[in-house]
Amino acid sequence: MTVFSELIKSRTSANNYDSVRKLASDEITQLIALATHAPSAFNFQNWKFVAVHSDAAKARLLPLAFNQPKVTDAAVTFIVCGTLEPHLALPATLKPSLDAGIIDEPTYKGWIGAANSMYQENATLQRDEAVRSAAMAAMTLMLAAQSHGLVSCPMIGFDQAGVAAEFGLHATDVPVMLVTVGYAAKANWPQKPRKAVAEVLSFA
Amino acid sequence: MTVFSELIKSRTSANNYDSVRKLASDEITQLIALATHAPSAFNFQNWKFVAVHSDAAKARLLPLAFNQPKVTDAAVTFIVCGTLEPHLALPATLKPSLDAGIIDEPTYKGWIGAANSMYQENATLQRDEAVRSAAMAAMTLMLAAQSHGLVSCPMIGFDQAGVAAEFGLHATDVPVMLVTVGYAAKANWPQKPRKAVAEVLSFA
Numbered sequence: 001m002t003v004f005s006e007l008i009k010s011r012t013s014a015n016n017y018d019s020v021r022k023l024a025s026d027e028i029t030q031l032i033a034l035a036t037h038a039p040s041a042f043n044f045q046n047w048k049f050v051a052v053h054s055d056a057a058k059a060r061l062l063p064l065a066f067n068q069p070k071v072t073d074a075a076v077t078f079i080v081c082g083t084l085e086p087h088l089a090l091p092a093t094l095k096p097s098l099d100a101g102i103i104d105e106p107t108y109k110g111w112i113g114a115a116n117s118m119y120q121e122n123a124t125l126q127r128d129e130a131v132r133s134a135a136m137a138a139m140t141l142m143l144a145a146q147s148h149g150l151v152s153c154p155m156i157g158f159d160q161a162g163v164a165a166e167f168g169l170h171a172t173d174v175p176v177m178l179v180t181v182g183y184a185a186k187a188n189w190p191q192k193p194r195k196a197v198a199e200v201l202s203f204a
Numbered sequence: 205m206t207v208f209s210e211l212i213k214s215r216t217s218a219n220n221y222d223s224v225r226k227l228a229s230d231e232i233t234q235l236i237a238l239a240t241h242a243p244s245a246f247n248f249q250n251w252k253f254v255a256v257h258s259d260a261a262k263a264r265l266l267p268l269a270f271n272q273p274k275v276t277d278a279a280v281t282f283i284v285c286g287t288l289e290p291h292l293a294l295p296a297t298l299k300p301s302l303d304a305g306i307i308d309e310p311t312y313k314g315w316i317g318a319a320n321s322m323y324q325e326n327a328t329l330q331r332d333e334a335v336r337s338a339a340m341a342a343m344t345l346m347l348a349a350q351s352h353g354l355v356s357c358p359m360i361g362f363d364q365a366g367v368a369a370e371f372g373l374h375a376t377d378v379p380v381m382l383v384t385v386g387y388a389a390k391a392n393w394p395q396k397p398r399k400a401v402a403e404v405l406s407f408a
Contacts, residue, residue, distance in 0.1 A: 003208075004207075004208060004211060004347070004348070004351035005238060005351070007208060007258060007289055008238050008241045008344060008347075009238075009241055011241070013243050025407065028405075029401055029405065032211075032401055032405045033398075034209060034212050035399045036398045036399065036401065037212045037213055037215070037395065037398065038343060039215075039217050039346070041336055041360050043396045045398060045404070047404060048404050048405075048406075049404060049405045049406075050405075050406050050407075050408055051405060051406070051407045051408065053407065053408070054273050054407075054408060056336070062408075073339075094396075096396075096397035097396040097397055100396075100397060102393055102394060102397075103393075104394075113278070115385070124331075126382075128331070128335050129360075131332050131335040131336050131339065132360075132380065132381070133339075135335065135337075135343070136339050136340070136342070136358075139242060139339070139344060139345060140347070143208070143344070144208070144209070147208035147209070153243075154243050154340075156245045156333075156336075167408060176332075176336065177336070189306055190306060190399075191241065192247045192298075192300075192301040192304075193300035193301055193304060193308075194237075194240045194241065194249060195240065195297065195305075197236055197237045200236070200249070200251060201233065201236045201254075201255060202252075202253075202255070203229065203232070203257060203258075204254055204255065204256045204257070204258060204261035
């Protein structure tokens with residue numbers, strides 16, 4: 001599927017957005033619906049998204065994102081969170097897979113037991129899992145946006161604690177990145193050069 | 205682009221692989237080339253991939269992946285690593301973007317300075333960045349595989365320290381996940397149900 005290869009290669013981290021063109025709430029919802037098709041360990045789906053799209057909310061976000069103009073120029077800036085303690089929600093999260101007959105009762109119970117034993121005492125694994133799940137969802141979101149004719153930018157340059165406080169995140173919500181999405185303005189960077197594959201890939 | 209939405213929706217975490225059909229080294233290289241088009245903070249590209257595809261290497265990986273048969277049945281299992289201390293490599297990693305005129309000299313120097321001050325004393329941020337970059341590359345890899353008619357599965361169930369030792373990873377390489385890639389055998393799960401978008405998305 002050449003089209004998809006081109007989509008991957010043409011995605012750039014865009015700094016400049018058309019500040020006039022907005023996205024309808026329906027389109028924002030569609031993008032997140034696609035993002036949540038990303039995989040996650042045990043199908044935890046341990047992610048949350050805040051779509052910052054009103055002028056008032058953007059103004060609150062701007063200083064917490066070190067006044068980077070793309071936060072207000074983009075149609076929407078998503079606060080992409082991963083959530084800690086994913087094992088606690090697993091019985092409910094996995095129930096639809098059991099009910100649909102995709103996994104059987106022993107698998108359902110086995111996964112819950114395994115997740116409890118792996119995660120409940122392991123803060124590092126909980127944080128890794130929050131970052132891992134949120135990053136996979138964010139990547140899917142950015143490619144989905146690209147396929148909708150939009151541009152995006154992942155951002156780690158923001159005040160995590162300030163964003164958490166200002167937008168009422170729970171103590172278990174880790175704001176893993178901001179992702180701006182909108183229509184491109186002029187003069188965006190091209191995609192930056194990548195290392196040669198041989199530098200990062202080995203065979204065994 | 206409806207095709208891409210269908211690609212996202214049709215990707216599943218596949219357990220069952222055709223153990224006969226292999227992937228050529230060229231095709232493995234192409235998949236990783238696409239994966240490395242993922243974004244990363246400061247364009248760190250702080251990832252590494254080991255393509256475990258020989259019978260001998262699969263046999264070494266199997267017990268470290270808790271004897272999950274997909275590790276040997278899949279054409280290839282990638283050890284997807286994120287790397288710590290990304291700021292140390294940044295002058296070299298970013299040089300091609302400077303040389304290509306994509307960023308100017310003050311930006312080049314500014315980013316290196318900012319990365320040094322953010323990362324050098326912050327082990328948590330280094331680990332977050334390793335997981336974040338590797339997860340975005342892994343997600344791109346899985347979608348690229350899907351677009352090539354292949355199936356995949358991300359796996360966190362493996363002995364990280366054992367894999368690092370057995371496959372000669374550096375102390376700064378964090379094995380963030382395994383990703384099996386190959387041709388599907390029968391009886392794979394469908395994609396598991398996702399939460400309603402309203403459960404995970406709020407507007408501000």
